[in-house]
Amino acid sequence: MQSCWVAQILGSTQVSDSAGTKRRMGRNAPTVIIIEHSTLARTTVVKLLERELAGWKFIDLISTESLDRALGAEVRLIVLELAGRSVESASLRDDLAAIAARFPEAPITLLSGTDDVIIARQALKIGIRGFFSTSLPIDIALAGLRLVLAGGTFYPQLLGAVTAGSNEQTPARNEAEKTLDDRTQYLAIADFTPREADVLAELQSGCSNKVIAGKLNLSGHTVKMHLQHIMRKLQAQNRTEVVARLIQRAAGEQDASPS
Structure with missing residues (x-):
C-alpha cells in the first residue's frame, strides 16, 4: 500500500x-x-x-x-x-x-x-x-x-467533506459531487473566486500546475496567476504552505461549529 x-x-x-x-x-x-x-x-x-x-x-x-x-x-x-x-x-x-x-x-x-x-x-x-x-x-x-x-x-x-448532519450515514458520492463539495468548502474558508476554488481543489489533490491547467482548460500562466492570488490571500509563500493553511482554517471552523 x-x-x-x-x-x-x-x-x-x-x-x-x-x-x-x-x-x-x-x-x-x-x-x-x-x-x-x-x-x-x-x-x-x-x-x-x-x-x-x-x-x-x-x-x-x-x-x-x-x-x-x-x-x-x-x-x-x-x-x-x-x-x-x-x-x-x-x-x-x-x-x-x-x-x-x-x-x-x-x-x-x-x-x-x-x-x-x-x-x-x-x-x-x-x-x-x-x-x-x-x-x-x-x-x-x-x-x-x-x-x-x-x-x-x-x-x-x-477538507471536502460535508460538515452538516451525520456523515457516518452519508453514502459514497460520485466524483462530480465531491468536486462541488470541495469547491464549496474552499469558498467558505476564504474569499476565493470560483476559479480559484477550482484550482485549490486540484492543488489539494497534489496536482502539478501543468495537470491543473489541463484539467481546468487553462493556460499555465493563468494557473500561476490564480496560485499567486491564492498565496496572497492566505499569506503563504508556496504550495505547501497553502495546503497547511487551508487545513488549519478548516480545523478552526470545525472547532467553532456546534457539536
Whole structure:
C-alpha cells in the first residue's frame, strides 16, 4: 500500500547510511516513533523523516509490544499504522492505550492505506492528531507533519467533506459531487473566486500546475496567476504552505461549529 511513497523516496536523493546513523545516536534528541509491521514501509517513512528532520532520532518498531525500547526518549510524535483496522477495533484501542500509558503527551498520527473520510472523522473524535494516507504527495505529507509538530491537526480528507448532519450515514458520492463539495468548502474558508476554488481543489489533490491547467482548460500562466492570488490571500509563500493553511482554517471552523 506504500507504493506511492516508496517510488517517490527511491526516486529522490538518498540520505547516506552514516548520516542516518548519526541522527539516531543523539540521546537527548527529539524523537519520532514509527510503528509499522511492514519493514519496507517502516524504512520508507524513516528515510522520509530523516531527510526532513535533521538531528532528530527515529525509533522504528514492528508493534506496540516493543514500546519500552523508547522509554526515556524525548518523544515528540508517534506514527502508527492503521493496518486496515476500524477506529473502534479492539486491536487499535489496545495500541492507543499502550502508547498513552508510556507517552501521554506525544501526539499520535495514523498511517492509512485509504482516504476514508468516515475513518478520518472517527479518528479526529478520539484525539488522533493526524491522518496520513499513503496516496498523499510527499510535500503535502510533510506540510501535515509540520502542522502536527506545531500543535495543529492534519486531516486533508475532511477538507471536502460535508460538515452538516451525520456523515457516518452519508453514502459514497460520485466524483462530480465531491468536486462541488470541495469547491464549496474552499469558498467558505476564504474569499476565493470560483476559479480559484477550482484550482485549490486540484492543488489539494497534489496536482502539478501543468495537470491543473489541463484539467481546468487553462493556460499555465493563468494557473500561476490564480496560485499567486491564492498565496496572497492566505499569506503563504508556496504550495505547501497553502495546503497547511487551508487545513488549519478548516480545523478552526470545525472547532467553532456546534457539536
